[in-house]
Amino acid sequence: MTQRVIALGFDPGLATTGYGVVRKSSNGWEAAAGGTIETPPATARATRFQKIYEEARALIQTYHPDGVAIEEVYMAKNTRTAMLTAETRGVLLLAAVDVPIYCYTPLQVKKQITGYGRANKKQVQLMVKRLLHLSEVPQPDDMADGLAIALCCLIELSGVQTEKHAYL
Numbered sequence: 001m002t003q004r005v006i007a008l009g010f011d012p013g014l015a016t017t018g019y020g021v022v023r024k025s026s027n028g029w030e031a032a033a034g035g036t037i038e039t040p041p042a043t044a045r046a047t048r049f050q051k052i053y054e055e056a057r058a059l060i061q062t063y064h065p066d067g068v069a070i071e072e073v074y075m076a077k078n079t080r081t082a083m084l085t086a087e088t089r090g091v092l093l094l095a096a097v098d099v100p101i102y103c104y105t106p107l108q109v110k111k112q113i114t115g116y117g118r119a120n121k122k123q124v125q126l127m128v129k130r131l132l133h134l135s136e137v138p139q140p141d142d143m144a145d146g147l148a149i150a151l152c153c154l155i156e157l158s159g160v161q162t163e164k165h166a167y168l
Contacts, residue, residue: 008065009150012088018142020150034143056095068096069153
């Protein structure tokens with residue numbers, strides 16, 4: 001019998017936070033859920049963070065993941081966007097306080113999912129589709145990224161050997 005392993009991945013963003021829930025099953029890996037947490041720009045920032053926190057907590061309480069993976073803020077052309085994304089990461093880290101947390105840079109996600117750290121978004125989405133046995137490429141992009149990040153965590157939790165320190 002296959003041991004139950006569930007991972008919840010987040011692609012943080014103040015306007016749209018993507019998430020994905022993946023689990024190990026007897027048939028391999030499968031998507032249990034995916035979607036986005038969206039906050040309207042006209043709403044106060046604290047209220048937006050509260051919504052992200054509450055929805056992230058609800059996902060954790062619903063799926064009881066063995067690990068929560070959150071994408072790192074690695075590089076951004078726009079400093080303001082990077083700061084808002086970093087603040088959103090902080091909210092997600094707080095929401096996951098009672099669950100083991102795993103963090104991956106975009107390059108690590110690409111390397112883990114496609115085998116190539118400079119893969120483009122479409123290549124990552126196609127591999128997520130393939131690895132999770134989906135009939136279509138997951139949409140929207142934020143949800144696909146959440147699934148990819150969750151897959152990285154699931155791979156790590158499942159003990160699949162990967163080259164962590166390989167050139168990305």
